[in-house]
Amino acid sequence: MECRTVLEHSQALKEREYSSVELTQALLEKSRSCAGLNAFITLTEEQALEQASHADKLIAKGEGGPLTGIPLVHKDLFCTKGVRTTCGSRILDNFISPYDATLVERLEQAGMVMLGKTNMDEFAMGSSTENSYYGPTRNPWGHERVPGGSSGGSAAAVAARLAPAATGTDTGGSIRQPAALCGLSGIKPSYGRVSRYGMVAFASSLDQGGVMALTSEDCAYVLQAMSGFDKKDSTSIDQPVPDYVNALSDSISGKVIGLPKEFFTDGVDEEVAQAIRESISMLEGLGARTIDIDLPNSAAGIPCYYVLAPAEASSNLARFDGVRYGHRASEYTDITEMYEATRSEGFGPEVKRRLLIGAYVLSIGYFEAYYVKAQKLRRLIADDFSKAFEKCDVIVGPTAPTTAFPIGLKTDDPVQMYLNDVFTNSANLAGLPAMSIPAGFDGQGLPIGMHLIGKYLDEATILNVAHHYQLNTDWHRRIPEGYA
Ligand code: GLN
Numbered sequence: 103m104e105c106r107t108v109l110e111h112s113q114a115l116k117e118r119e120y121s122s123v124e125l126t127q128a129l130l131e132k133s134r135s136c137a138g139l140n141a142f143i144t145l146t147e148e149q150a151l152e153q154a155s156h157a158d159k160l161i162a163k164g165e166g167g168p169l170t171g172i173p174l175v176h177k178d179l180f181c182t183k184g185v186r187t188t189c190g191s192r193i194l195d196n197f198i199s200p201y202d203a204t205l206v207e208r209l210e211q212a213g214m215v216m217l218g219k220t221n222m223d224e225f226a227m228g229s230s231t232e233n234s235y236y237g238p239t240r241n242p243w244g245h246e247r248v249p250g251g252s253s254g255g256s257a258a259a260v261a262a263r264l265a266p267a268a269t270g271t272d273t274g275g276s277i278r279q280p281a282a283l284c285g286l287s288g289i290k291p292s293y294g295r296v297s298r299y300g301m302v303a304f305a306s307s308l309d310q311g312g313v314m315a316l317t318s319e320d321c322a323y324v325l326q327a328m329s330g331f332d333k334k335d336s337t338s339i340d341q342p343v344p345d346y347v348n349a350l351s352d353s354i355s356g357k358v359i360g361l362p363k364e365f366f367t368d369g370v371d372e373e374v375a376q377a378i379r380e381s382i383s384m385l386e387g388l389g390a391r392t393i394d395i396d397l398p399n400s401a402a403g404i405p406c407y408y409v410l411a412p413a414e415a416s417s418n419l420a421r422f423d424g425v426r427y428g429h430r431a432s433e434y435t436d437i438t439e440m441y442e443a444t445r446s447e448g449f450g451p452e453v454k455r456r457l458l459i460g461a462y463v464l465s466i467g468y469f470e471a472y473y474v475k476a477q478k479l480r481r482l483i484a485d486d487f488s489k490a491f492e493k494c495d496v497i498v499g500p501t502a503p504t505t506a507f508p509i510g511l512k513t514d515d516p517v518q519m520y521l522n523d524v525f526t527n528s529a530n531l532a533g534l535p536a537m538s539i540p541a542g543f544d545g546q547g548l549p550i551g552m553h554l555i556g557k558y559l560d561e562a563t564i565l566n567v568a569h570h571y572q573l574n575t576d577w578h579r580r581i582p583e584g585y586a
Pocket residue numbers: 226227228229251252271272273274275276277304411520523
């Protein structure tokens with residue numbers, strides 16, 4: 103039963119094939135036996151069993167909705183009341199949140215059962231989950247390989263069938279890249295669609311919470327439950343949330359798929375490119391039409407993102423100073439030394455690198471040259487998308503240039519690591535919804551992800567196209583060896 107989708111579990115719970123408590127126990131047991139993946143920072147067994155038994159009571163009374171009693175895991179940067187929230191960092195190693203993030207609260211209200219908190223790159227800075235204070239997460243498709251990042255613990259957990267769904271956050275690709283590298287479906291909604299309240303901030307103008315699961319259909323159900331206006335987040339959008347689930351069955355005949363030549367370049371691994379080309383032909387076979395489009399400022403995406411994200415991070419992370427919560431150094435003589443020692447001990451090397459870059463690009467003399475320039479580029483990148491979407495409904499390409507790479511391969515070369523985001527971070531810069539779905543395997547049996555970018559607030563169309571692709575393929579059904 104562990105390997106089923108959210109919807110299959112939902113059906114089984116309704117038909118009393120097994121209870122939520124039984125399912126929860128089985129998944130916790132499997133999670134303990136797969137501890138070597140290092141997918142979890144914290145397992146919340148007691149709380150999970152309480153939530154599951156509450157869900158079983160609702161189900162017995164014929165109450166609850168499609169997600170009642172369904173287990174999931176949360177990326178460890180969503181605040182969870184009474185449960186440790188570390189953000190993969192030593193500086194928050196002992197932090198127990200006094201409140202729940204809105205997303206956590208909404209999924210609990212929908213009846214979902216939290217199994218635990220997953221491993222991640224420290225403060226979501228990374229593309230491989232190697233930047234965690236708690237050590238790297240392994241990819242279930244190849245234990246010597248990274249699961250992608252920064253939501254790599256969430257992705258590894260779902261890929262290993264330790265949970266049917268997981269939350270993640272995506273600032274420049276952190277839901278879509280791990281989904282691609284672990285063979286999952288993952289969606290980053292439009293900026294503002296899902297509340298950021300209680301989500302530890304990395305780069306506030308780019309961060310978005312979302313979901314990873316086995317299918318687009320499952321993503322639609324979970325996204326539905328987490329979306330919508332929240333008065334506690336001033337950047338959340340006060341717009342009705344469309345019925346994502348209903349929209350899945352719409353025909354994709356006549357839908358126009360834009361293919362930017364900038365996404366089909368030499369930098370893409372040939373096996374990845376081939377799988378994406380075949381997938382596009384399949385979508386054409388289902389009635390979609392393709393056109394060539396231009397995203398002329400794409401090449402500016404990486405430099406633009408790697409100025410703006412660190413700038414925002416340097417401001418957001420100023421709050422971790424050892425005064426109110428989190429780690430505090432034990433040896434210091436005055437308050438300045440306390441700050442210095444706390445932050446030196448509490449942050450890992452990648453976070454420190456970002457804080458230095460961020461402070462630099464915001465400093466007098468460099469602000470105009472870097473920060474303001476990057477903001478202008480961000481506008482151009484967003485305008486490119488607006489123009490492209492006058493002609494198409496969805497933009498398709500590869501999610502990542504390669505499949506999962508070996509642990510350690512890029513840790514000494516931050517720029518190589520940043521280049522993994524080449525196709526993903528422009529959607530964040532423009533605030534657009536985007537998703538990755540499984541689209542094949544390479545010769546080594548590693549999953550390949552296809553990237554779909556939608557119009558602003560139009561999650562429904564990418565979920566719909568992805569769903570039709572999945573009705574006609576079975577990549578998303580494959581299970582890594584040893585995890586069935
Ligand atoms: N890889 C990007 C970074 O390191 C994106 C991370 C993310 O989306 N959280 O910043």
